[in-house]
Amino acid sequence: MIVATQRDRAWTPGTSDMQRPVQLVGFACALAAGLAAGAARAAGDSSTSFSAEIGLGAEYDSNVSVDELDASSNQGDYAGTLDAELKLKHEFNPKLDTSLTYNFSETAYEEFDFLDRQTHLLGLDFAGDLGPVTSGLTLHYINARLDGEDFLEYYRASPYASGFLAKKWFLRGAYVYSDKSVEQNPGRDSLGHAGELDVYFFRRGLRSYFNVGYKYKHEDAEADRYDYTSSDVKVRYVHRWDVLQKPLKFELGWRYEYRDYSSVTPSIGEERLDKRQRWKTSLDYPVFTKGNIELYGGYADYDSNYPSADYEQYVVGTRVSYSW
Structure with missing residues (x-):
């Protein structure tokens, strides 16, 4: 069963809890805005573009779950999906640009309607071309709701650098x-x-390209039993074929995460250890002038000594989208 206790529902965040992410994002936004203003003064030519996409789909989930709560139903259900993206991009000059993105997504289940999920994402990216290296800063704010009630807030700030090592x-x-x-x-x-x-x-x-990635993460939670470090490896392959003079996109991905919890979990009397494997594949094909149809599938195998986090799951679905 996926439930929340009365103690959990009665909790409200303290002032320091709310101010910390606001201060972080405020500082990062001020930094990005300052850099952008400087770039604008130095730039001669600039341009602004707008793009949008909306998608509608349906899927089957063999094990409806809430990953953030380590909760799974061990039952399958059908769901309708709706998503939209709005993007505003401004180029100060050929080497400096910024973009603002808003994403909305919703999953509505047939039987598990109390787990209907709605997610809002606001993103800001500022990037500068420094010759062989492109560097920048991305900021994200995510707000998710379950059954119309507050569920998750997530703030993310990430400086990055990228460039070609060879051709x-x-x-x-x-x-x-x-x-x-x-x-x-x-x-x-x-x-x-x-x-x-x-x-x-x-x-x-x-x-046709390959992507291999590695991530190391340390998460420090309010309750010690949720503290963990993780190593995450991913492999992805993308290939496009011409079918009826249009590109058919195929994607296959695999991800493995080793998550080591640093404190004893009381219900099992030992430190928790998770090993998670996830497979994803999809086919995407253009229809009409600005539309696409996608078929996708995924399989997850969560191996854990914590019973509620030990389960298997597969998802299959389809999505139709239109962009402009």
Whole structure:
């Protein structure tokens, strides 16, 4: 069963809890705005563009779950999905640009309607081309709701650098600071620090390429039993074929996460250890002038000595989108 206790529901965040992410994001936004203003003064030509996308789909989930709460139903359900993205991009000059993005997504289940999820994401990216290296800063704010009630708030700030090592080899590295709060369980509120490294090999440009990545993360939660460090490895392959003079995109990805908790979990009397494998695949094909249809599937195998976090799951679905 997926439930929240009365103690959890009665909790309200303290002043310091609310001010910490606001101060962080405020400082980062001020820094990005200052850099952008300086770039604008130095730039001769600038341009602004707008893009949008909306998607509608349906999927089957074999094990409806809430990953952030280590809760699974062990039952399957059908769901309708809706998503939208709005993006505003401004180029100060050919070497400096910034973009503001808003994403909305909603999943509505047929039977598990009390787990209907709605997510809002606001993102800001500022990037500068320094010749062989592109560096920048990304900021994200995420607000998620379950069954119309507050569920999750997440703040993320990430400076990054990227560039080509050779003609076909591309490297990207980033540091990620995160601040997470979970309304249903304040013990899971946490601060996170992570380092990420991604390598791309463009076999045939964007028509065919590989991506291998590694992430190391430390998460410090309010309750010691949720503190952990993790190592995350991912492998991804993307290939495009011409079918009826249109590109059919195929993607296959695998991710493995080793999560080591640093304190004893009382219910099992030992330190928790999770080993998580996830597979994802998709086919994407253009329809009409600005539309796409996607078929996707995924499989997850969560191996843990904590019973409620030990389960298997697969998801299959389809999505139709329109962009302009």
